[in-house]
Amino acid sequence: MEYIVNLNKFQGPFDLLFHLIEEHEIEIYDIPISKITEQYILYLDKMADYSMDVTSEFILMASTLIEIKSRMLLPSFSKDEEDDPRQDLVNRLIEYKIFKNVSEEFKNREEEELKFLPKPKEEVEYDFKFNEQILFEEINVYDLLNSISSLLKRRKLEIGREPPKFNIRYDEYSVTNCIKIIKDILKEKPKVSLLDIFNIDFNKAFIIAIFLSILEMSRDNKIKIIQDNLFEDIYLIST
Amino acid sequence: MNNTEIKSAVESMLFIWGDPLDLKDMMNILQISKDKIEDALNSLILDYEKEDRGIILKKFGDSYQLKTKDKNYKYISSLYKPSTHRGLSDAAMETLSIIAYKQPITKIEVEQIRGIKSSYIINALKDRNLIEVVDKMDKPGNPLLYGTTKDFLSYFGLKSLEELPKLPYDEDLRSLEKEEKEDKKNETE
Numbered sequence: 001m002e003y004i005v006n007l008n009k010f011q012g013p014f015d016l017l018f019h020l021i022e023e024h025e026i027e028i029y030d031i032p033i034s035k036i037t038e039q040y041i042l043y044l045d046k047m048a049d050y051s052m053d054v055t056s057e058f059i060l061m062a063s064t065l066i067e068i069k070s071r072m073l074l075p076s077f078s079k080d081e082e083d084d085p086r087q088d089l090v091n092r093l094i095e096y097k098i099f100k101n102v103s104e105e106f107k108n109r110e111e112e113e114l115k116f117l118p119k120p121k122e123e124v125e126y127d128f129k130f131n132e133q134i135l136f137e138e139i140n141v142y143d144l145l146n147s148i149s150s151l152l153k154r155r156k157l158e159i160g161r162e163p164p165k166f167n168i169r170y171d172e173y174s175v176t177n178c179i180k181i182i183k184d185i186l187k188e189k190p191k192v193s194l195l196d197i198f199n200i201d202f203n204k205a206f207i208i209a210i211f212l213s214i215l216e217m218s219r220d221n222k223i224k225i226i227q228d229n230l231f232e233d234i235y236l237i238s239t
Numbered sequence: 240m241n242n243t244e245i246k247s248a249v250e251s252m253l254f255i256w257g258d259p260l261d262l263k264d265m266m267n268i269l270q271i272s273k274d275k276i277e278d279a280l281n282s283l284i285l286d287y288e289k290e291d292r293g294i295i296l297k298k299f300g301d302s303y304q305l306k307t308k309d310k311n312y313k314y315i316s317s318l319y320k321p322s323t324h325r326g327l328s329d330a331a332m333e334t335l336s337i338i339a340y341k342q343p344i345t346k347i348e349v350e351q352i353r354g355i356k357s358s359y360i361i362n363a364l365k366d367r368n369l370i371e372v373v374d375k376m377d378k379p380g381n382p383l384l385y386g387t388t389k390d391f392l393s394y395f396g397l398k399s400l401e402e403l404p405k406l407p408y409d410e411d412l413r414s415l416e417k418e419e420k421e422d423k424k425n426e427t428e
Binding site for chain 2: 057061096100102103104106107110111116117118119121
């Protein structure tokens with residue numbers, strides 16, 4: 001006899017366990033762990049046969065069941081009833097069952113409540129119209145022109161005049177003339193500190209140009225760059 | 240403003256608003272005490288009931304909303320198909336009921352009870368505005384704590400969280416059953 005079970009309906013491992021417990025009319029407080037483990041794993045196999053995703057949660061439950069089974073086989077050193085290895089699982093199962101039942105109650109309430117229909121709010125557009133009136137009442141194109149020119153005046157800009165001017169400075173220092181500067185210095189002194197060179201004209205453009213020149217001269221083997229220790233002055237030596 | 244005038248004003252507001260309208264908003268607009276507005280709302284509720292009208296006024300928490308009567312649902316649904324009225328899935332319902340009873344609760348705690356990952360469902364419930372983040376837990380990682388919203392009450396027609404159906408079993412019942420079981424054991428021994 002072959003039958004197809006709707007495996008999809010299980011919301012998780014607890015749901016599946018409950019299904020098995022009910023199907024086999026098992027007393028929840030005295031679960032025959034060996035039987036239920038066997039049934040559970042049979043189900044997982046079936047799920048795999050139908051190429052369904054057996055998620056890690058289902059596998060975790062299988063291993064929990066096997067662990068409980070093996071612990072029950074071991075002789076217990078404690079006489080305490082509370083030490084039933086199944087207790088934790090039973091507690092969790094019952095807690096799950098409580099919410100499973102209550103969620104069915106919620107479903108009934110939902111069904112009842114969905115029969116009361118509210119009026120959809122989206123239909124109301126009064127808010128938009130209200131604002132529209134205030135914004136566009138008795139406004140003509142000259143009002144627009146006035147308001148844009150007062151805005152521009154405030155920002156010290158004007159329409160229809162010459163475009164604004166910008167001064168673009170010509171690079172005072174080029175790599176070529178900086179190489180010349182360095183060469184001249186090195187002619188007088190064989191060893192010169194980088195800081196001394198920067199101090200000739202301590203500004204951003206000059207420092208960048210000098211830096212690029214040094215890299216270029218170093219690449220061409222015209223100078224050697226040395227530094228004795230970390231963070232100390234860097235010296236250039238002509239080769 | 241006398242009671243009749245207040246009733247008339249709140250009825251108009253509730254009609255045009257459609258969504259649940261907060262008592263606080265009505266107070267701000269009408270500049271009248273909470274008690275007076277509640278009196279008016281309550282008598283409005285009774286009016287609809289007394290005359291068995293096609294509209295009823297529902298209260299959820301501190302919000303009020305006008306809705307059509309459930310017994311007329313069949314006529315309305317042949318008039319038009321309310322598209323947004325899709326029920327929640329079993330998984331969503333299960334998750335939502337855990338959050339409703341255990342709030343404030345973290346995602347991990349929900350997952351422990353359900354025995355399965357629930358991130359997707361929690362986000363879906365959040366998108367439907369049935370649950371919201373109510374707080375952060377003062378623990379490493381500051382996990383978010385979830386609780387139900389005003390829309391949750393409205394969705395299930397609850398006046399407040401106290402109206403949640405009683406849990407079919409509770410802690411006491413559980414230990415009681417255990418005692419019974421032990422009694423039985425003792426008897427057989």
